[in-house]
Amino acid sequence: MSFEIPQRVGFIGLGNMGSGMTRNLQRAGFALIVNDIRRESAAELIAGGAEWAETPAEVAAQSDVVITMLPTPRHVETVLSGPTGLLAGIADGGTWVDMSTSVPDVANRVRAENAARGLHILDAPVSGMSVGASNGMLQIFVGGDAADLERLRPIFEAMGDPEKILHVGAAGTGYAVKLMINQLWFSHLVATAEVLSIGVKAGVDLGVLRNSLIASPANSNFVQNDILSILDNGDYDEGFAIALACKDLGLSIDLARSVGVPAELSSLVEQIYRRARAQYGDRAGEMTPVKLYEDLIGVELRLETVTA
Numbered sequence: 001m002s003f004e005i006p007q008r009v010g011f012i013g014l015g016n017m018g019s020g021m022t023r024n025l026q027r028a029g030f031a032l033i034v035n036d037i038r039r040e041s042a043a044e045l046i047a048g049g050a051e052w053a054e055t056p057a058e059v060a061a062q063s064d065v066v067i068t069m070l071p072t073p074r075h076v077e078t079v080l081s082g083p084t085g086l087l088a089g090i091a092d093g094g095t096w097v098d099m100s101t102s103v104p105d106v107a108n109r110v111r112a113e114n115a116a117r118g119l120h121i122l123d124a125p126v127s128g129m130s131v132g133a134s135n136g137m138l139q140i141f142v143g144g145d146a147a148d149l150e151r152l153r154p155i156f157e158a159m160g161d162p163e164k165i166l167h168v169g170a171a172g173t174g175y176a177v178k179l180m181i182n183q184l185w186f187s188h189l190v191a192t193a194e195v196l197s198i199g200v201k202a203g204v205d206l207g208v209l210r211n212s213l214i215a216s217p218a219n220s221n222f223v224q225n226d227i228l229s230i231l232d233n234g235d236y237d238e239g240f241a242i243a244l245a246c247k248d249l250g251l252s253i254d255l256a257r258s259v260g261v262p263a264e265l266s267s268l269v270e271q272i273y274r275r276a277r278a279q280y281g282d283r284a285g286e287m288t289p290v291k292l293y294e295d296l297i298g299v300e301l302r303l304e305t306v307t308a
Ligand code: NAD
Pocket: 012, 013, 014, 015, 016, 017, 018, 035, 036, 037, 038, 041, 069, 070, 071, 072, 075, 078, 079, 099, 100, 101, 102, 126, 127, 128, 129, 130, 239, 240, 241, 244, 248
């Protein structure tokens, strides 16, 4: 199969994720047309040759493909709609890729309302945190037409690990996969925080407890790797705000509701996340629920400071 690789990439949403992703697209040689409500977020890209567009419609009109990387479905809806919105500027037959963590409703409505326009729409949310966005090693979960993914593969490869750019099914499945990944990861986080807190309070050395968990059937990638961000460095990952983590958990429970599956455990995890958000603020890191437990037991879970 051969086709022309889109060269002009529009990108809307230059936050924690979008800033790293666009830097990598620029490095890979794509011409960028960018927009954000915070113009200052584009300064470095513009210095590197990117064009600024005043509205999403202008981004779409000047690009071969438009990518959105926005906080919530509501923000995506805003960027799409109205006379200055993406849909007003995109050509018939044009391509829109939503890489936000979101739900299928918005894109489904766009498809239904624009059926005659022949738009190509992919959902392609990502994992890998802001560090993965910066170093171009994101995992990308693509829902939609597989031929569209192949046409856009060089663009995805500029932002993600080529081995981890996965076609996961029809439109909407990328969003679903991403929400389930986050749901399980947040559940691991809460379960691990609870277990470590109980064990430490029961007098077990934190390092010994963690090593024992690792050597047992209860081991997980979270216990082995991800929790170290806190245990070694006291880093709760402010690169992903807890407000957005709560958004993801809410969307995940909405999805469970829409497919008729009870989400009892997920709902409890969501409540614990909401408590942490209320206590530490919207901008606190996604791993801040661990701090709830630390505050409760009066001990910071740090490998070098906690002793038996
Ligand atoms: P962010 O809040 O840091 O960035 C969002 C950007 O969108 C901001 O620059 C904001 O100004 C811009 N924006 C908002 N409304 C806009 C509008 N109407 N027009 C133009 N720009 C607008 O968020 P983020 O951390 O970059 O996350 C983006 C998406 O990626 C979210 O859906 C999030 O859940 C998902 N995600 C984040 C991470 C992470 O570690 N941060 C990891 C994986 C997925």
